[in-house]
Amino acid sequence: MNTASEQARDCNAAGMRSPVSAATSMRSTVECGSRSGLLVMRRLRSTLERGIRAIRTAAPPLAQALFKSVREATWRSEKCVPPMVFANCSTSNTGAECAKSCQTLDMHCYSTRCISGCVCPPGLVSNEKGGCIPEDQCPCFHNTAAYKSGDQIQLRCNTCTCNKRKWECSTRTCPATCLIYGNGHYITFDGKRYIFNGECQYTLSQDHCSLSNSNSTFKIITQNVPCGNMGATCSKSIKVFLEDYELILVDDHLNLAHRGSDSEVPYRVRLMGIYLVIETKKGLLLFWDKKSSIFIKVTSEYKGKICGLCGTYDGNRNNDFTSRNNAVVANTEEFGNSWKLSPTCADAKVYRDACSLNPYRNAWAHRQCSIINNEIFSTCHPHVDPSRYYQACVLDTCACNTGGDCECFCTAVAAYAQACAEYNYCVAWRSPTICPLFCDYYNSLNGEDCVWHYRPCGAPCMKTCRNPKGECQYEIRGLEGCYPQCPKDKPYFDEDDMKCVAVCGCYDMDRKHYPIGSIVPCKDNCYVWNRPPPQPDGSSVTRLPTACRCPGPRPFLIQCCPGRAPPPSYCSTFPPPAAPPPLPLPPPPCHRLLCLLSPLC
Structure with a gap:
């Protein structure tokens, strides 16, 4: 042998x-x-x-x-490792080529030839780790990541729960978003992209679009100005008309240009990271980065009812180029020029490629903007196509040749990061050398109040002096920026003084802030009804000739009420004192001042 x-x-x-x-x-x-x-x-x-x-x-x-x-x-x-068994092509027409795993359970297999090998026995599937498990024990998958039964993920405004390898998602209709950023980049509510560089005031969006209808409940106007000398323009100020209120966003500030007659303000202003947020009670939100980016969100109740540079929001991007005359046009410049407010403004011309006009900046722009295609954004790439944002970044970085190079680049990358955040993919892309945010500026010099930190994914609704209960009408996610972590003894964030406080000041009907103890101007002469010190009738009266005073560390709703002849008028607190001065007739509507001094307010 x-x-x-x-x-x-x-x-x-x-x-x-x-x-x-x-x-x-x-x-x-x-x-x-x-x-x-x-x-x-x-x-x-x-x-x-x-x-x-x-x-x-x-x-x-x-x-x-x-x-x-x-x-x-x-x-x-x-030998096959139990419980796997050997599938022999000599005795069967099916081998291991179509063996089921947790990731391929719902896929159909087309076999071109039999391949012998180890497979899981009937009733079990491979768990991709060499073992076999029942089908209902398989995890759910999302972007190659595995989630066990009971895990939840957030897809825009909907929550999905893993249940026996299947995702069960809520069916809320998410708000639509229109984005305007950088040098004339627009993405409409229905997702149409275009570049428009006009130097004038233009209507971004409004409702009640009929030419004969003047009952618009909102209108948003952008003032576009040149950015660089290559013909590009960017938005530098925003006008917001809400019913009979007019707000102007310019130079990092919100100014009230005209207040309405309604005693209840139809909007709320919040500071969230680098964004100033305006939210209304009727499903309109506006996010402004205090530079050249504006996000407008509308709920489904506006679907098919709006028009402007942000499109029609009817689910059809093919008719987004609907002009002011209600005609669908194909040319970007014709569409954009139809929405300018002043006929004396020159018509916008066809956009010129800034990189071809500035070839010496081309290589630098591509190198800077490559961060959008890099590994740092890899988790977002399958959900938000980076190519269009990368192209926009390169164009803007080439165009900003008169200063503000970094601002153009940073705005373009931040736009892609915010688009990723819409899908719950928050990316910490900033660094000390790439578009840094110096949050430590707001911390105290002695280091005792080190409460400010950069958060790429934003923060939940906070308790602020303008929102002491911390209740937000809309859930807003992913707004990057500097956020405070207020301690328990100073639970309220004062958005005007940018610090955590234990007691807030007052806000008038125009939402103007007044520190505690300051004089709040009123339209008429007033009495102020304060608690301390008590009078025999249980109240105390302070007569001020021309103003009302914030009444101290208690929640009060001060009403400055115009009196009837002969004067004086009076101001009462809420809850009221024992008994205000008797009046023969009910008082007319009051000009109210809201003093936010505790969660009870």
Whole structure:
């Protein structure tokens, strides 16, 4: 009987023959491999496969048979790890080529040839870790990440829960978003992208679009000015008309240009990171980064009812270029020019590629903007296409040639980061050398109040002096910027003084802030009803000739009420004192001042 070494030499000699001889002696070779063991078989397999490749063109059936015999001989020499079993193509038409795993359960398999191998027994599937589990124990998958049953993820405004390998998601209709950023980049509510560089005031969006209808409840206007000398323009101020209120956003500030007659202000202003947020009670939100980016969100109640540079919001981006005359046009400049407010403004011209006009900045712009395509944003790439944002970044970085280079670049990257945040992918892309935000500026010099930090994903609704209960009508996610972590003894964030406080001041009807103890101007002469010190009738009266005073560390709703002749008028607190001065007739509507001094307010 031959020894194992002799058998190995015989097998190697058989493998070194010509390809045709090797094919002819296939059966004897396989038997030799079985006797000499797995090690020799693996050596022979590589030799045979080289020979098979040489004869594949001349004799494909022979090559396929040889592959199958060698593969099956190798599988027979290896044991499947329980509970896996061996699927043999010699006894069945189905092998391991269509074996089900947790990731392929819902996929149909098209088999071109049988492949023998280890598979899970019926009723079980592979868990991708070498084991077998029941189907209902498989995890859910989202972007290649696995989630076990009961886990939740957020997809825009909807929550999805993993249940027996299936996602069960809420069906809320998410607000639509219009984005204007950088040098004339627009993305409409329905997702149409275009570049428009006009130097004038333009209507971004409004409702009640009929030419004969003047009952618009909101209108948003942008003032576009040149950015650089390449013909690009960007938004530098925003006008917001809400019913009969007019707000102007310019130079990092919100100014009230005109207040309405309604005693209840139809909007709320919040500071969230780098953004100033205006939210209304009727489903309109505006986010302004205090530079050149504006996000406008509207709820579904405005669907099909709005118009302007942000489009029609009817689910059809093909008619987003609807002009002021209600005609659908194909040309970007014709569409944009139709929405300018002043006919004396020059019409916008066709956009010129700034990188071709500034070739010396082209390479630098591509290098800077490559961060959008880099690994740092890789988790977002499958959900938000980076190519269009990258192109916009390069164009803007080339165009900003009169200063503000970094602002143009940073605005473009921040726009992509915010688009990723819409899908719950917050990316910490800023660094000390790339568009830094110096949040430490707001911390105290002695380090005792180190409460400010940069948050790329924003923060939940906070308790602020303008919102002492910390209740927000709309859930807003992913607004990056500097946020404070207020301590328990100073639970309220004062957005005007940018610090955490224990007691807030007062706000008048125009939302103007007054520190505690300051004089709040009123339209008429007033009395102020304060609690301390008590009078015999349980109240205390302070007469001020021309103003009302914030009444101290208690929640009060001060009402400055115009009196009837003869004067004086009076101001009362809420809750009221024991008894205000008797009046023969009910007082007219009051000009109210809201003093926010505790969560009870």
